[in-house]
Amino acid sequence: MGDHQKIHPVVVDVEAQPTLPLVPHGSSSSSEKGILSQNRPPPLRHTIPVIExxxxxxxxxxxxxxxxxxxxxxxxxxxxxxxxxxxxxxxxFQPKLPKYSVDRLKISDLSLNFDMSLYAKFNVKITATNPNEKIGIYYEKGSRLSVWYSNTRLCQGTLPKFYQGHRNTTVLNVVLTGQTQYGNTLITALQEQQQTGRIPLDLKVDVPVSIELGRLKLRKVRILGTCLLIVDSLSANNLISIKASTCKFRLGL
Known part of the structure; x- marks a missing residue:
C-alpha cells in the first residue's frame, strides 16, 4: 500500500445552510435573480430583553x-x-444634700430570750439639717433605719412622716427594736468586744423623700446612707458614749 491519507468527514448543517442553485458567474438572468431572491432565507432578528x-x-x-x-x-x-x-x-436652686448626725444612743434592753434569741431595743437621737434656702423636703412613709454589728442586724425602726422647710434643723428620737437568732453566740462576741472599749456599730439609713422646688413637688427619691459608730459599751439602761461617728449619704432612685 502507498502513503495512507486520512479522510475527515465534513458535517454540513442542512437546516442552517439551505441549498441554493448554482449559477455561473456573470450569466445570471433576471429570472434566475428572481429565483435566488425567492430562495434566500429571511434575515435573522434577535430580540434583546430590556431590563428596567x-x-x-x-x-x-x-x-x-x-x-x-x-x-x-x-x-x-x-x-x-x-x-x-x-x-x-x-x-x-443650688441644691445640697441634707446633713444627719447621731447625737445619742441608749440601749433600753439587750437580753436573751428562752429560745436563745437576742432581743434589743435602742433609742437613737438623730439631728437632720436641711441647708437649702429654696428647697423643702417631704419625708415620706416607708423609711428604714437599722443597727448592725458584724453583718448581723440587731434592731430596726422607721422615721416619722414630716415636712422639713428651708434651712431647718429637726431633732428626731427614733426607737429601734429587733430579735436575732443565735443570741448566745452574739452576746458572747459583744462582751468580748466591750472589754476593748470600742464596739463598732453600723447605722444604715434608707428614707424616701420628695423634693419641693418652690411650689413644684418632684417625684420621690431615696436618701441612702451609713453611719459608722464606735461606742464604749452596750450596757442596758446606761447612756452610751459615742467615741466616733462617720456618716456618708447619697441620693438613689
Missing part, C-alpha cells in the same frame, strides 16, 4: 428609615432638654 432598573428604593424601606431617624432625633432632643432643665434648676 429601579432607581428608587421601595416605599416601605424609605418610611422605616424616616421613622428611625425621627425617633433618634426626638430622643436626642428629649435628653438635651432634660440636661438643660437640670442645669437651669441647679443654677437657680
Amino acid at each position: 432598573s429601579s432607581k428608587h428604593p421601595p416605599k416601605k424601606r424609605i418610611s422605616c428609615c424616616k421613622c428611625i431617624c425621627c425617633s433618634i432625633t426626638l430622643l436626642f432632643l428629649l435628653i438635651f432638654s432634660l440636661v438643660i432643665t437640670g442645669v437651669i434648676l441647679c443654677l437657680i
